[in-house]
Amino acid sequence: MFLNMKIYDKMDNNNVMAMDGGYTLFINKFIELSKLKNKEFENNNFVFPICKDNKIKLTEPEKHFNNVFGSFRSKIENQFAELACLLKNITKFVELFNIPILPHHKLWEIENFEFPSEKNLIDIVITNEE
Numbered sequence: 001m002f003l004n005m006k007i008y009d010k011m012d013n014n015n016v017m018a019m020d021g022g023y024t025l026f027i028n029k030f031i032e033l034s035k036l037k038n039k040e041f042e043n044n045n046f047v048f049p050i051c052k053d054n055k056i057k058l059t060e061p062e063k064h065f066n067n068v069f070g071s072f073r074s075k076i077e078n079q080f081a082e083l084a085c086l087l088k089n090i091t092k093f094v095e096l097f098n099i100p101i102l103p104h105h106k107l108w109e110i111e112n113f114e115f116p117s118e119k120n121l122i123d124i125v126i127t128n129e130e
Contacts, residue, residue: 008034
């Protein structure tokens with residue numbers, strides 16, 4: 001899944017991606033695929049928990065890094081949980097109060113949709129006028 005997301009199209013070579021330990025198995029393949037797209041990435045573009053073989057203890061700085069990294073990941077996971085609850089509540093209110101779903105509510109479902117940024121591809125102005 002990580003490779004199918006084509007993150008090299010969304011990343012700059014100055015970016016650093018925080019990843020779970022399982023994804024480290026795909027970093028070399030990611031770098032290889034990105035080179036085919038004329039994008040240059042290195043191992044320095046990725047950060048992940050420090051893992052060692054069983055019975056080899058982490059040093060204090062390594063433990064500290066893993067603790068800080070783990071709390072960073074927990075914050076992100078918490079934000080996704082809050083977002084999921086918000087979206088679920090919106091869905092419930094739409095159904096409960098028969099709120100009509102207007103075309104601009106579903107723009108994000110369109111293929112190749114880009115979320116608004118400073119460089120909008122389309123300008124959408126919503127008014128109460130007909």
